[in-house]
Amino acid sequence: MGTMILFIPQLKGAKNMVPETDYPFVFSAEELKLLRAIATDASAFPTVFVNRVSGEIFLTRPQTLVLGDRLTLRLAEFGFDEKYELTEEGKLIEGLIDKLWLP
Numbered sequence: 001m002g003t004m005i006l007f008i009p010q011l012k013g014a015k016n017m018v019p020e021t022d023y024p025f026v027f028s029a030e031e032l033k034l035l036r037a038i039a040t041d042a043s044a045f046p047t048v049f050v051n052r053v054s055g056e057i058f059l060t061r062p063q064t065l066v067l068g069d070r071l072t073l074r075l076a077e078f079g080f081d082e083k084y085e086l087t088e089e090g091k092l093i094e095g096l097i098d099k100l101w102l103p
Contacts, residue, residue, distance in 0.1 A: 020060035022058035023059055026056045034074075034092060034096065039070075061102055067096075067100055071096055071097050
């Protein structure tokens with residue numbers, strides 16, 4: 001099975017900040033596909049290795065915030081039909097936004 005590469009946000013200038021805790025997340029194949037779709041600028045994203053069996057990756061709080069912002073933009077653009085009802089992609093996006101929320 002091996003590993004899969006996923007690009008996730010890295011905040012510029014965050015090197016001098018207090019180290020962030022890494023939070024584990026498990027994503028389905030469909031969720032990982034959507035996350036890859038929103039990571040369009042690979043030069044702005046570090047490489048993260050994802051266990052292909054479990055789908056587990058570790059994200060910091062700032063990374064979850066950036067991903068949440070990108071998902072929210074995608075939800076506004078593709079998540080609703082003509083009657084403003086959630087599409088299947090919209091439901092998936094909402095689930096990811098909820099999953100990435102940290103208290």
